[in-house]
Amino acid sequence: MEIPDVKEKWTSKINTVTLGATKEDGGTRGKTVTVGGATTLPFMTSEGEMPNKPVIAGFVSDTAPDWPEVIKEAIGKEINSPAEWAQKCVSEYGVDLISMKMIGADPAGKDASPAECAKAVEEVLKAVDVPLIIWGCGDDEKDNSVLPECSQAAKGENCLIGSAKETNYMTIVAICNADKHKIISEAPVDINIAKQVNILLQDADFDSNDVVMFQTTAALGYGFDYVYTIIERCRTAGLKGDNLMTSPQICDIAGETYRVKEAVADDDILPGWGKLARRGPMWEAACAEGYLQAGADILIMAHPDAVKSIQNTISKLM
Amino acid sequence: MILIGERVNAGFKDIKEAIINKDGDVIKEWARKQTGAGATYIDVNLGTASNKPEDLCWMIEMVQEEVDTPISIDNNRSLMLKEAMPVCKKPPLVNSTTAVDEKMNELFPIVAEHGASIIGLVMDEAGSPKDADKRVENAGKIIEKAMEFGLSPEQIFLDPIIMPLKFMQEQATEILKATNQFQLFSDPPCHIVCGLSNISNGTKYKKLLNRTFLTMLIANGCDAAILDVMDNDLVDAVLTAEMVMNKQIYADSYLEAFRKSR
Numbered sequence: 001m002e003i004p005d006v007k008e009k010w011t012s013k014i015n016t017v018t019l020g021a022t023k024e025d026g027g028t029r030g031k032t033v034t035v036g037g038a039t040t041l042p043f044m045t046s047e048g049e050m051p052n053k054p055v056i057a058g059f060v061s062d063t064a065p066d067w068p069e070v071i072k073e074a075i076g077k078e079i080n081s082p083a084e085w086a087q088k089c090v091s092e093y094g095v096d097l098i099s100m101k102m103i104g105a106d107p108a109g110k111d112a113s114p115a116e117c118a119k120a121v122e123e124v125l126k127a128v129d130v131p132l133i134i135w136g137c138g139d140d141e142k143d144n145s146v147l148p149e150c151s152q153a154a155k156g157e158n159c160l161i162g163s164a165k166e167t168n169y170m171t172i173v174a175i176c177n178a179d180k181h182k183i184i185s186e187a188p189v190d191i192n193i194a195k196q197v198n199i200l201l202q203d204a205d206f207d208s209n210d211v212v213m214f215q216t217t218a219a220l221g222y223g224f225d226y227v228y229t230i231i232e233r234c235r236t237a238g239l240k241g242d243n244l245m246t247s248p249q250i251c252d253i254a255g256e257t258y259r260v261k262e263a264v265a266d267d268d269i270l271p272g273w274g275k276l277a278r279r280g281p282m283w284e285a286a287c288a289e290g291y292l293q294a295g296a297d298i299l300i301m302a303h304p305d306a307v308k309s310i311q312n313t314i315s316k317l318m
Numbered sequence: 319m320i321l322i323g324e325r326v327n328a329g330f331k332d333i334k335e336a337i338i339n340k341d342g343d344v345i346k347e348w349a350r351k352q353t354g355a356g357a358t359y360i361d362v363n364l365g366t367a368s369n370k371p372e373d374l375c376w377m378i379e380m381v382q383e384e385v386d387t388p389i390s391i392d393n394n395r396s397l398m399l400k401e402a403m404p405v406c407k408k409p410p411l412v413n414s415t416t417a418v419d420e421k422m423n424e425l426f427p428i429v430a431e432h433g434a435s436i437i438g439l440v441m442d443e444a445g446s447p448k449d450a451d452k453r454v455e456n457a458g459k460i461i462e463k464a465m466e467f468g469l470s471p472e473q474i475f476l477d478p479i480i481m482p483l484k485f486m487q488e489q490a491t492e493i494l495k496a497t498n499q500f501q502l503f504s505d506p507p508c509h510i511v512c513g514l515s516n517i518s519n520g521t522k523y524k525k526l527l528n529r530t531f532l533t534m535l536i537a538n539g540c541d542a543a544i545l546d547v548m549d550n551d552l553v554d555a556v557l558t559a560e561m562v563m564n565k566q567i568y569a570d571s572y573l574e575a576f577r578k579s580r
Contacts, residue, residue: 195569202578203571237567244575245567 007047010239013039014297015209015246016052017182019097020131021158026180029157030129033097035212035297036248041235042295043317048239053318054292055096056310057133058089059254059302062112062120063104067258068266070277074303082120083127090128093307097131099300100124101255105137105146114146118153125154133160133184133250133300140168148175155179160250162186163214166197173204182210184250189216189223191230198244212298213247219256219263220287227251228294235295251291254302257284281305289313319556319565320359320509320542322390322411323352326381328365337367337377345377346384353385354580355547359411360385363392371401378405390544396424403432412436413544414477417456418443419463426467437475437511438464440496446479448489453478453496461503471504475511475542482519483527490517490531494538501539510535511542529555536563 016037021027033055040048059065064072064079078084082100089095100121104112121134134150136143148171151161155178162184164172169185176183185201187194194213202208213234218227231249238246257263263283266276273279281303288299288310301307325348328334336344349360362377378389388408393399394415403410414437415425429436438460440453447453457476464474478496481489493512501507517531518524529552532543536559545552557576560566569575 192568192570195567195575196571199569199571199575199578203574233567242567243579244569 008040008044010039010048012239012241012243012246013037014235014238014248015211017210017212017248019133019158019160019182021156021180025158027157028125028129029131031131032158033131039239041232041239042293050318052297053314054297054299056307056314057097057099057250057298057300058086058093058095058307059101059252059300060085060089060098060124061101061103062117063110065103065258068264068276068280070266071258071263071280071303074277074281074305083123086124086128090130093304094311095130095301095307097133097298098124098128099133099135099252099298101135102137102143102146102150105139105142107139107142109137114149117146118149121150121153125157131159132157133162133298134181135162135184140165144168144171147172151175151179151181154181158182160184160212162250164197164201166193166200169197169200170204173201173206176210177206182212184212184214185247186214186216189218189226189230191215191233194230194234195242195244198247202244208243208247211247213245213249214252215249217251217253217256217291219260220283220290221262222256222260224287224290228290231291231294231296248297249295250298250300251288251296252300253284253288253291253306254300257287258302281309285309292317319536319560320511321357321547321553321556322359322361322413322511322542322544323348323355323357323387323547324361324515324544325352325546325548326360326377327363327392328367329363334365334367337364337373340376342376342380342383345380349381349384349387352547353387355550356553356576356580357387357547358542359390360387361390361392361413361544364398371398374398374402375405378402382407394421394425396428399425399428403428403434406432406434409434411475414439414475415460416441417459422460422463426464426469429473430467430469433473435473435475435509436464436469437477439477439479441479446481447496448492450492450495450499453492454499457496457500457503461508471506471508475509476500477511477513480512480514480516480531482521483517483531484520494534497535497540498538507539509542510540511544512540514543514545525549525551528552532556533559536560541565 014036018034020029020032037051078088086098102117104110159181161181163186185197218224263280284306390411392413440456478493518527
């Protein structure tokens with residue numbers, strides 16, 4: 001008896017996005033990073049191709065994040081200097097690129113000026129030669145002044161700038177067009193808004209091939225399944241031919257993980273949970289493992305042990 | 319939704335004259351306009367203007383000089399198809415066969431050879447079916463025969479045969495019933511196509527009837543139509559019906575996005 005062919009036949013492919021500009025392309029990066037291009041669900045290489053492996057972006061911030069001491073210690077004193085931290089991510093952890101968040105610019109926190117943020121960007125660009133992802137602080141009003149300066153400081157480096165939402169996309173399009181960067185389109189765990197933001201970017205004449213989608217990210221145990229499902233649906237819709245959903249996707253694993261109690265509470269508060277020094281990176285790695293399966297193309301990660309574990313997974317699966 | 323633009327058809331006076339006078343510009347203009355409006359295929363019909371294969375090939379070439387939208391060859395004579403198929407740059411859609419064995423035996427090998435698709439009208443030697451059951455029976459014959467020739471469900475477009483509402487009012491519900499059942503033949507299902515404008519033949523409110531009936535067909539699994547793709551209200555209704563059927567992911571600006579993507 002003939003065995004029926006049950007393989008999925010996808011009609012479309014995920015966009016290929018290259019980040020970073022080398023000297024020939026008008027930048028100063030020593031290497032570029034290419035994501036996307038898949039014609040199948042993650043790692044289902046029997047049904048299609050996955051020409052580019054998912055990549056890990058090292059989490060770096062202009063000001064040291066408010067993480068548990070034991071996690072920060074694992075990274076080391078470099079966490080206090082974005083340039084040194086980025087260097088360590090690249091040379092010791094072997095990350096593919098750097099993701100830099102301007103936590104210090106938050107008006108409710110240190111309220112660093114746009115000029116200070118731009119200076120931090122310049123320092124990181126000098127310290128490493130991998131491509132850069134640049135995020136604001138998350139406060140829309142402040143980001144409207146922070147991101148243009150940071151973008152300009154990295155002009156021509158083909159960075160990924162985050163993030164464009166329904167409320168601010170015109171600004172982001174303007175700076176990315178002016179300084180030759182690519183865009184992260186953001187939606188709050190909402191596939192319909194994700195599509196709408198991509199439509200708005202297209203309407204503003206920004207090339208859809210230069211967009212990476214961000215469904216925010218939920219830490220393991222805090223809505224992880226919602227985000228997982230949406231990332232998967234985006235990918236499936238893209239593979240089925242919805243050309244507004246064919247962008248590669250990014251997840252901020254570290255930024256979300258070290259906000260939840262399982263990854264920040266120390267041993268005494270929750271007996272039986274094991275030491276935080278181990279539990280923290282495990283929580284981060286488990287979260288990243290999940291999003292890899294959902295279809296994430298860029299994972300932002302911090303703890304060296306978690307990074308190592310995911311690098312290992314990716315190399316085994318590819 | 320697969321939108322098959324109906325306008326490059328010698329039934330229209332300007333196209334007929336264009337064929338006779340070999341005026342490629344008229345054909346190119348309609349190819350461009352229909353593609354811009356969202357056509358997935360450009361239907362090319364020689365009508366009574368000519369019966370020469372070279373004229374059909376010329377029409378196809380004119381369309382392909384202007385756009386890269388695939389062609390729907392509106393002709394069921396194997397002699398014509400054998401000439402026209404190799405001219406098509408992309409796998410065409412043949413329009414059409416009936417459920418008559420002789421016709422299917424003649425056309426399916428050509429379709430298979432070119433990796434093309436074909437519309438199967440669910441009528442047989444006895445003519446147009448009067449009810450849903452006969453339509454489904456004929457659809458079954460078409461699928462069975464197509465499988466013998468190695469065609470996959472994706473290459474088959476079943477057409478339930480639309481009858482004019484004004485003259486055969488009881489047929490509309492039979493067509494909807496049959497359409498719904500066509501979906502059950504295989505997984506993935508065949509395409510289901512309709513020659514939409516038949517429904518409004520002779521009526522006063524043609525456009526309203528066209529878009530009302532097409533949304534009802536979509537609700538019953540229809541995923542392709544030969545239609546006036548220049549009718550924006552009709553295309554908007556199609557896009558909206560597909561959203562209702564959860565075939566597309568909703569976004570506030572889905573209509574604008576469709577137009578922008580053209």
